[in-house]
Amino acid sequence: MNPIDFTQPVKQFVDKLVDGEYDAAVKLSFNTGRLNATHVAEAIRLYPGQLTHPPVNAYDAIEVYEYYDGTGYMLEFFLWVDEAPSELMIKVDARWADTQLNCTLFDIYVP
Numbered sequence: 001m002n003p004i005d006f007t008q009p010v011k012q013f014v015d016k017l018v019d020g021e022y023d024a025a026v027k028l029s030f031n032t033g034r035l036n037a038t039h040v041a042e043a044i045r046l047y048p049g050q051l052t053h054p055p056v057n058a059y060d061a062i063e064v065y066e067y068y069d070g071t072g073y074m075l076e077f078f079l080w081v082d083e084a085p086s087e088l089m090i091k092v093d094a095r096w097a098d099t100q101l102n103c104t105l106f107d108i109y110v111p
């Protein structure tokens with residue numbers, strides 16, 4: 001089986017967050033009730049600096065944790081602030097529905 005490339009789903013969320021489109025980031029989620037745009041905006045506002053687009057190779061650092069029951073994965077990615085990696089992290093829940101992987105912006109925080 002080929003390994004799954006999680007770059008695209010994580011990048012979609014990151015692009016929306018960097019562009020300040022918090023509602024759009026939440027609406028990209030399969031489970032739109034998990035987070036709301038106000039929570040996302042507040043987490044970003046409280047973190048010092050300006051979110052910036054990471055270089056393409058930064059997505060090689062996505063941490064992937066497979067659920068024990070085989071239903072999907074938890075993805076973790078540190079956002080970039082002022083052109084450098086930060087401590088502000090997003091978590092993306094990726095769950096299988098038949099052969100499709102449905103992704104949800106699960107959390108944004110500093111671990």
